[in-house]
Amino acid sequence: MQHFIQNLWRALLLIAALVGSAIQASAGDVRIGISSKETYVGLPVVLQVQVNNATSVEPPVLPKVEGLEIQSRGTPSQSTQIMTVNGRTTRNMSLTYLYDVVPQRTGSFRIPPISIEVDGKEQQTPPFELVASESETGDLMFVEVAGKQQEIYVGQALDLTLKIWLRPFRDVENNIVLSDGNMWQMISPRSNWGVFADRIEQMAANRQRPKAQEVLRKDREGAEHSYYLYEIDATIYPKHSGKIDADDLRLIVEYPTALGRARDPFASMFGDMPFPSGFGMDEFPSPFGRQLTVQSVRPIVADATVESIDVRSILTADRPADYRGAVGDYHIVTEAQTLSVKAGDPIELLIGIVGTGPMELVQAPPLAELPKLTADFKVPSEPLAGFVQDDRKVFSTTIRPRKEGITEIPAIPFTFFDPQQEKFVTVHSKPISIHVDPADTLALDAIVGSRAAVGHRTNQDDAASSGLSSSFQNDTDSSLLNSEAPRHLSPAALLFLFALPPLVVCGIGIARNRNSLSLLLSRLGWGSSRAQTQILEADSADSVSRALQAYLVHRLGLKTDPHDTAATLGSLRAAGHHKLAVRCERVFLAAHQSQVSGVGRPLSLEEMKHEALELISELRTQHEQKHAKPTRWKHSPEDFKRTLGKGSQIASLLVLTATIAFTSQAATAATLQTTPNSTGLEEYHSQSVNAASTLTVEQQQAVLAEASHLYESAMDRSSEDSADAKQAFANAAEKYQMLVDSGIANSRLYVNLANAYLQSGQQGQAIANYKRALAIDPANSMARTNLERATEVISQADNRAGEVDSDFTALVSAGSGWLARSLGSYFLGVTALAAWLVLWLVIGLKVSGFSFPWKSAAVLAAIVAIVSAVLYANNHATSGQTFAIITSPSVTLREGDGQNFPATDQPLREGQEVELVKHRGAWLKVRSESGQIGWVPAENAEVI
Structure with a gap:
C-alpha cells in the first residue's frame, strides 16, 4: 500500500502537470512545470525546471516571492534518451532542477519569470500562478509542544514533548474505526519534524512508533470527541536567547475520506501504506478484513503551538576567563600515563569531564592559559579534541616538564555555569605526583662542540677532526639534498687486494734470491739434473758441448748468444773459476775438432761425457758453498746503512711502497662501488x-x-x-x-x-x-x-639492567657480537685488509734483507687480520637479511596473524633490532634476538 500511494501521488502530480498545461516550453530549450496550481497552506508543491540538449547551464536564479518558501531539493538530475526510428537515431539530454514551494499563508501568488543561462545566452521561463487555501483541518488534528521548564539559560538542557491529537477515521457504512497504528501510518513523509526529527528517524529505523492512548478532547466548538494522543520526547540545548518556537515543525496527514474493496481479493489491507509497519492484520474487527483499502485521502496540515518558554543569556558579570560555555553540573578528573620522566620528555595527560549537560558540546579547559601549569610544563596551545562515552567526555594531551625536580602536575580547573544556583562554579582535579630527572646532556654537548669549532661543520671530516667523542651539530650544506647510492666492498676487489701483496713479496724474493732458487730447483731436479740427463743421453760430441754450454749460460745468468763459448769461458774466468774454464775449453775444443774433421779429437765421446758431468758437479758444489746461509744475521748500524745503500734493497722497498699505495687506492675504489639497496621489501x-x-x-x-x-x-x-x-x-x-x-x-x-x-x-x-x-x-x-x-x-x-652470563662461550659470542655491531662491517673489512698489508710488508722487508724483530710484528698483524676477517665474514653473512628497528617503548610479539591472537610473553624494547620475515598490510612478521617469531604493528617499527 505504501508504494501504491507513493506511485499514485507521483502519477497525479505528473497528470496535473501535463493535463493542466503546467509545463510550458521556453525558447525551445527550457521547460518549467509545477505539480499543482492549487494547494494548502504548508503543503508543498514541486516546481520543476528542465533544460534540454545544452552543453553548458548555469543554475536558475529563483526570485523571492512574499508568502512563499522556495527550497531546492539538491543537485539536479541528468538523463539521456536515445531513440531510433527508421534507422535514424536521436539523442536527448536533459538537466532537471527540483524545488519545493511551500505557501506560508492563504492567497494567490504569482511566480515571475525565472532567469537561466543556457549555452551562454540568458533565457526566461513564463510566469505562473499558484493558489493556496487554508487546510480544512477543523478538529481532526491538534499539535502542541510542551516543555518542563518555563525559563532556562542558553546551553541548558530543555526537555520537550511533542503531543499529537489525531481523530480516528470512522467508516459508517462498514462500521470500522481505524486503530492508532493505522492513523499513525497516515502521517505523510513530507512532514517536517523539527527538533524531533532525530527521534522519529530512530524509531523508524527500529520499526517502532510512539505509543498512543485514546483520550477525550474538546474541539473548537466545545464538544468532546475521541482522539489518539501520541507523545514524543526530545532534549534540546538552546543556542540563542529568546522564545522557543516551532516554526520548523509542520505535520501533514493524508487523512482518509473513504474505504473500499480491494481489487485483488487476496491483497493485504493497507499493505502498501507509506510508513514503517503497515496496518496490522487484526486491527479491523470486521468481516471485510483483507478486502478493504483506503480509496481516497485529503491532506490536512497543522502547525504546532508552543508553550511560552524563555531562554535567557548566560551572565556576563563575574564570568571567569577560563569559562568555555559549559552549562549544567560537572566534575573533572585527570590521570597521567607516566609518573617518572626526564626533563623535556612527554607525559600523556588524560582529562575526563563528567556532567549533566550536552557532553558533545563540552570543551577542554584552556591548559595554555593556566599559569600554574605553564610555569613548569610545556603544554599545547591548540584546542583539544575529545570523545564522548556515556555521561563523560575524555580529552588526551601531552605535556612536557621544563626542568628537573618538578614533583607534581597541579590541579586542573574546569568552570561551568550552574543554572540552579545561577552562578559560575569552578571545580578542580586532584594534583598528580610525578618525578622528573635531569634531561640528557646531548644538546649541551653539541652546543659545546659546535661553539668550540670555527664556524659550522658542514661535512663529516670536520666532525671527525673536532676531537669530540660525539657531535650533534647538524649539517646544513645543500649537498645533502642529493641522493647517494649505498657503498660496499666488492668481493672480487677484496680477493684481488688480498692476493696482490703475497704475489709481490714472492716476486721480490725470487728477484733477490735467484741463486738460492736455482739451488733449490737443482735439489728438486731442475737445472743441473736436466743438463746431466741430456749429457748422458747425448750421441755425439756436439750434443755434449751444447748441453754443457746451456747449463753454464743458465748458471752464470748470461744474456749473450747461447752458442758463444768464448763469452762463457770469459765469464768463468771473471768469476774466478780459472781451472774450470780450462777444463771446459778442452771439452768445447774436442767437440769443435770432431765437428770439423770428424776424427783426431783429443777426447773420446765417453771421456767428454765424464768430463762434462764432473764440471757440472763441481760448479754446483762451489755455488752451494758460496751461497750457504749463515745461522744468524748480526748487523751493526753501519752494516744496515751499507745494506740500505744497496740498489737491490732500494728497489725492493720501492716495489713494496708502490704495492701498498696501489692496494690502498684499490680498496678505496672498491668501497665506492655501488649496488642497488635491495632489502627484499x-x-x-x-x-x-x-x-x-x-x-x-x-x-x-x-x-x-x-x-x-x-x-x-x-x-x-x-x-x-x-x-x-x-x-x-x-x-x-x-x-x-x-x-x-x-x-x-x-x-x-x-x-x-x-x-x-x-x-x-x-x-x-x-x-x-x-x-x-x-x-x-x-x-x-x-x-x-x-x-x-x-x-x-x-x-x-x-x-642498566642485565645479568652477566658465566658461560665462557656466551661471553665470547656476546663480546664478538658487540664488537661487530660497534665497529661495523666496513671498519672490520678495512682493518682486516690493513693488517694483511702490514703482515706482507713485514715479510717483504725481511725478504729484502732488512734486519728487525719481524716475527713479533708479523704474528701481531696476522692475529689482527684473522680476527677482523672472521668478524667481517660473520657480520657480512647477515647483511643480506632485512631488519627492522622497534620504535615504540612498549611492543609485545603477537602470535597467529598478529591481530586475532593474544600477545606472547616476550616484550620488545625500543631500539631493538629484529629480523624482518614478512610484511602484510599493517603488520610485520619479525624474528627476535632469541629466535622467537611473531607479529608487531608496522607503525611500531622502522624497516631498514
Whole structure:
C-alpha cells in the first residue's frame, strides 16, 4: 500500500502537470512545470525546471516571492534518451532542477519569470500562478509542544514533548474505526519534524512508533470527541536567547475520506501504506478484513503551538576567563600515563569531564592559559579534541616538564555555569605526583662542540677532526639534498687486494734470491739434473758441448748468444773459476775438432761425457758453498746503512711502497662501488615513498633551511627549557622527515634526522635512521658514534639492567657480537685488509734483507687480520637479511596473524633490532634476538 500511494501521488502530480498545461516550453530549450496550481497552506508543491540538449547551464536564479518558501531539493538530475526510428537515431539530454514551494499563508501568488543561462545566452521561463487555501483541518488534528521548564539559560538542557491529537477515521457504512497504528501510518513523509526529527528517524529505523492512548478532547466548538494522543520526547540545548518556537515543525496527514474493496481479493489491507509497519492484520474487527483499502485521502496540515518558554543569556558579570560555555553540573578528573620522566620528555595527560549537560558540546579547559601549569610544563596551545562515552567526555594531551625536580602536575580547573544556583562554579582535579630527572646532556654537548669549532661543520671530516667523542651539530650544506647510492666492498676487489701483496713479496724474493732458487730447483731436479740427463743421453760430441754450454749460460745468468763459448769461458774466468774454464775449453775444443774433421779429437765421446758431468758437479758444489746461509744475521748500524745503500734493497722497498699505495687506492675504489639497496621489501618501501608528497628543489631547500633553524634554536634553548627544546627538536625532525619522504636518500640527511629524533626523545627512530645512514655510507663516523650514544640512552632507560652470563662461550659470542655491531662491517673489512698489508710488508722487508724483530710484528698483524676477517665474514653473512628497528617503548610479539591472537610473553624494547620475515598490510612478521617469531604493528617499527 505504501508504494501504491507513493506511485499514485507521483502519477497525479505528473497528470496535473501535463493535463493542466503546467509545463510550458521556453525558447525551445527550457521547460518549467509545477505539480499543482492549487494547494494548502504548508503543503508543498514541486516546481520543476528542465533544460534540454545544452552543453553548458548555469543554475536558475529563483526570485523571492512574499508568502512563499522556495527550497531546492539538491543537485539536479541528468538523463539521456536515445531513440531510433527508421534507422535514424536521436539523442536527448536533459538537466532537471527540483524545488519545493511551500505557501506560508492563504492567497494567490504569482511566480515571475525565472532567469537561466543556457549555452551562454540568458533565457526566461513564463510566469505562473499558484493558489493556496487554508487546510480544512477543523478538529481532526491538534499539535502542541510542551516543555518542563518555563525559563532556562542558553546551553541548558530543555526537555520537550511533542503531543499529537489525531481523530480516528470512522467508516459508517462498514462500521470500522481505524486503530492508532493505522492513523499513525497516515502521517505523510513530507512532514517536517523539527527538533524531533532525530527521534522519529530512530524509531523508524527500529520499526517502532510512539505509543498512543485514546483520550477525550474538546474541539473548537466545545464538544468532546475521541482522539489518539501520541507523545514524543526530545532534549534540546538552546543556542540563542529568546522564545522557543516551532516554526520548523509542520505535520501533514493524508487523512482518509473513504474505504473500499480491494481489487485483488487476496491483497493485504493497507499493505502498501507509506510508513514503517503497515496496518496490522487484526486491527479491523470486521468481516471485510483483507478486502478493504483506503480509496481516497485529503491532506490536512497543522502547525504546532508552543508553550511560552524563555531562554535567557548566560551572565556576563563575574564570568571567569577560563569559562568555555559549559552549562549544567560537572566534575573533572585527570590521570597521567607516566609518573617518572626526564626533563623535556612527554607525559600523556588524560582529562575526563563528567556532567549533566550536552557532553558533545563540552570543551577542554584552556591548559595554555593556566599559569600554574605553564610555569613548569610545556603544554599545547591548540584546542583539544575529545570523545564522548556515556555521561563523560575524555580529552588526551601531552605535556612536557621544563626542568628537573618538578614533583607534581597541579590541579586542573574546569568552570561551568550552574543554572540552579545561577552562578559560575569552578571545580578542580586532584594534583598528580610525578618525578622528573635531569634531561640528557646531548644538546649541551653539541652546543659545546659546535661553539668550540670555527664556524659550522658542514661535512663529516670536520666532525671527525673536532676531537669530540660525539657531535650533534647538524649539517646544513645543500649537498645533502642529493641522493647517494649505498657503498660496499666488492668481493672480487677484496680477493684481488688480498692476493696482490703475497704475489709481490714472492716476486721480490725470487728477484733477490735467484741463486738460492736455482739451488733449490737443482735439489728438486731442475737445472743441473736436466743438463746431466741430456749429457748422458747425448750421441755425439756436439750434443755434449751444447748441453754443457746451456747449463753454464743458465748458471752464470748470461744474456749473450747461447752458442758463444768464448763469452762463457770469459765469464768463468771473471768469476774466478780459472781451472774450470780450462777444463771446459778442452771439452768445447774436442767437440769443435770432431765437428770439423770428424776424427783426431783429443777426447773420446765417453771421456767428454765424464768430463762434462764432473764440471757440472763441481760448479754446483762451489755455488752451494758460496751461497750457504749463515745461522744468524748480526748487523751493526753501519752494516744496515751499507745494506740500505744497496740498489737491490732500494728497489725492493720501492716495489713494496708502490704495492701498498696501489692496494690502498684499490680498496678505496672498491668501497665506492655501488649496488642497488635491495632489502627484499621493495613493495614496502615503494609504498612509503609513494605515500609521501614530492617536493620541488626550491621547496626542499626551504624545508631544509627551516629544519636547520629549528634545530639550531632548540640547541640554544636546551640548557634553559628542556620542554621547549625537545618540542623544537621534534618539529625539526618532522621537517627532516619531509625531505626523506620526498625520496632523498643521503647519509648525512639521515644523520640530521636521527640527531633530531634523539634530541626529542625518540630513541628508536634515531637508531633506525643512524643505521640507514650507515647502510649508505659505512664510513660515516658521526653516524656510528652517535648510534653508540643512542644505544647508551636506551640502556640507561632500561635501568642498566642485565645479568652477566658465566658461560665462557656466551661471553665470547656476546663480546664478538658487540664488537661487530660497534665497529661495523666496513671498519672490520678495512682493518682486516690493513693488517694483511702490514703482515706482507713485514715479510717483504725481511725478504729484502732488512734486519728487525719481524716475527713479533708479523704474528701481531696476522692475529689482527684473522680476527677482523672472521668478524667481517660473520657480520657480512647477515647483511643480506632485512631488519627492522622497534620504535615504540612498549611492543609485545603477537602470535597467529598478529591481530586475532593474544600477545606472547616476550616484550620488545625500543631500539631493538629484529629480523624482518614478512610484511602484510599493517603488520610485520619479525624474528627476535632469541629466535622467537611473531607479529608487531608496522607503525611500531622502522624497516631498514
